Amino acid sequence: MRPFIEVGDVSFWYETDPPPKDQWVLKEVQLTVARGEYVAIMGPNGSGKSTLARLMNGLLLPKEGKVRIGGYNTDDETHLWQVRQRVGMVFQNPDNQLVATTVRDEIAFGMENLGVPREEMVRRIPEVLAQVGLEGMEEWPPHLLSGGQKQRLAIAAVLAMRPEAIVLDEATSMLDPAGRQAVLDILHRMHREGMTIIHITHSAKEAAHAERLLIMADGEVKMDGTPEEVFQDVDRLSVWRLEVPLMAELHHRLTRSGFDLPVSWTET
Ligand code: ADP
Numbered sequence: 001m002r003p004f005i006e007v008g009d010v011s012f013w014y015e016t017d018p019p020p021k022d023q024w025v026l027k028e029v030q031l032t033v034a035r036g037e038y039v040a041i042m043g044p045n046g047s048g049k050s051t052l053a054r055l056m057n058g059l060l061l062p063k064e065g066k067v068r069i070g071g072y073n074t075d076d077e078t079h080l081w082q083v084r085q086r087v088g089m090v091f092q093n094p095d096n097q098l099v100a101t102t103v104r105d106e107i108a109f110g111m112e113n114l115g116v117p118r119e120e121m122v123r124r125i126p127e128v129l130a131q132v133g134l135e136g137m138e139e140w141p142p143h144l145l146s147g148g149q150k151q152r153l154a155i156a157a158v159l160a161m162r163p164e165a166i167v168l169d170e171a172t173s174m175l176d177p178a179g180r181q182a183v184l185d186i187l188h189r190m191h192r193e194g195m196t197i198i199h200i201t202h203s204a205k206e207a208a209h210a211e212r213l214l215i216m217a218d219g220e221v222k223m224d225g226t227p228e229e230v231f232q233d234v235d236r237l238s239v240w241r242l243e244v245p246l247m248a249e250l251h252h253r254l255t256r257s258g259f260d261l262p263v264s265w266t267e268t
Contacts, residue, residue, distance in 0.1 A: 088158030148179025
């Protein structure tokens, strides 16, 4: 395994002085994400998922421990831009992340910050728009796009910066089913092309598409395995009231009622 994101014993709190440990937002989190891995993260509200996401691209720095991205510590100021550029972020509400008056300028914005030469920017804009299915929409004002199109534009703006990983923080939760599916299709394609994906979601269906599923609660990673393994433990997941795939729920109930089923819910 080639580690790309290394979260080493990371603790975090938002106050200046450390509160009592039971109030820390993240408690000694230990986590390695390999290059090219597709990881989903589920967990109740307030469990620290967004905070972890922001630590993974240097938007926040750990209070204790280290986060390394592609070998660079995120608190190493001389490499802050490399770190930010390597891990793109897409947030829940696209209206809060779109700043420009045209689709073209929206995509150019991040590249300008990175100092990408103009000719290269001109080449990349249609390329990333095609990747997210918004070809030919350069002149559109972002506020006229649908919610799903806005989120795809936010993804295109991230892709234009050529990141190696993309972190989606509930990026599909405000979209309709078609909008969600379009974003998932883009994620799958990017993953096939080698991108590292970290997808924070409340949707069991979306999480089931990942290669690996982490469950966060109380500032800790409580479960870490394939979606098949994690969703097998319906009793444990019910403690945090997390959604599980319908088949996992059904398998659990029927097994408890004495039906003789295959061990794994995925074979039911
Ligand atoms: P999640 O994404 O799992 O809902 P968050 O990381 O957003 O969890 O929040 C974890 C905890 O940190 C919550 O108790 C939340 O209230 C607190 N928190 C999040 N952001 C801030 C902030 N900017 N300032 C102070 N507290 C915050």
